Amino acid sequence: SYVLTQPPSVSVAPGKTARMTCGENNIGSKGVHWYQQKPGQAPVLVIYYNSDRPSGIPERFSGSNAGNTATLTISRVEAGDEADYYCQVWDSSSDQRGVFGGGTKLTVL
Amino acid sequence: EVQLLESGGGLVQPGGSLRLSCAASGLTFSNYAMSWVRQAPGKGLEWVSSISGSGVSTYYADSVKGRFTISRDNSKKTLYLQINSPRAEDTAMYYCAKGSSWFDPWGQGTLVTVSS
Secondary structure (H helix, E strand, O other): OOOOEOOOEEEEOOOOOEEEEEEOOOHHHOOOEEEEEOOOOOOEEEEEOOOEOOOOOOOOEEEEEEOOEEEEEEOOOOHHHOEEEEEEEEEOOOOOEEEEOOOEEEEEO | OOEEEEEOOEEEOOOOEEEEEEEEEOOOHHHOOEEEEEEOOOOOEEEEEEEOOOOOOEEEOOOOOOOEEEEEEOOOOEEEEEEEOOOHHHOEEEEEEEOOOOOOOEOOOEEEEEOO
């Protein structure tokens, strides 16, 4: 069964690039989705199927997935990007089920 | 614009029951799988259950299997989650979301507190 591993925290200065990882054996064979959650708000999808952006999500948000690691990259980080970020897959290897990573808190210094 | 509005949360005693609802608008409801995702206070996201557009196929997390039942009424554009025999660890904000492979958009959530 899938267990998605995310670092608990990432810090970055404004204007720099933030990279958040999501690890699992052979995750590159899966479609990985990413969500942003700000305090007191519902999660928002920012990347689906590894690298696709929903409408309304800035081009500064991008994703990649290969081997054992998926990565969410935020370029030219802004203060408003400070949030929790979660990766997620749909595991159909045995029982069909959704799996979330533990989340990464992005702090903008 | 798709909008999802949850209701039905509240305080429930261990061993009791509760039914959550999620009213959808702005979409052809029966065309889409729907899901419930929860978040315990101060914790991360946990997938709970999903249902196909027709309602024929349902999926559950091991932590709720046998106690929770997901269903839908496509004529009313409403998703449900029946919670039976809740435990303290079921205390969480419960979100409904469109989709199953990925979840978009999400409702604002309804809070369930399990306590005597």
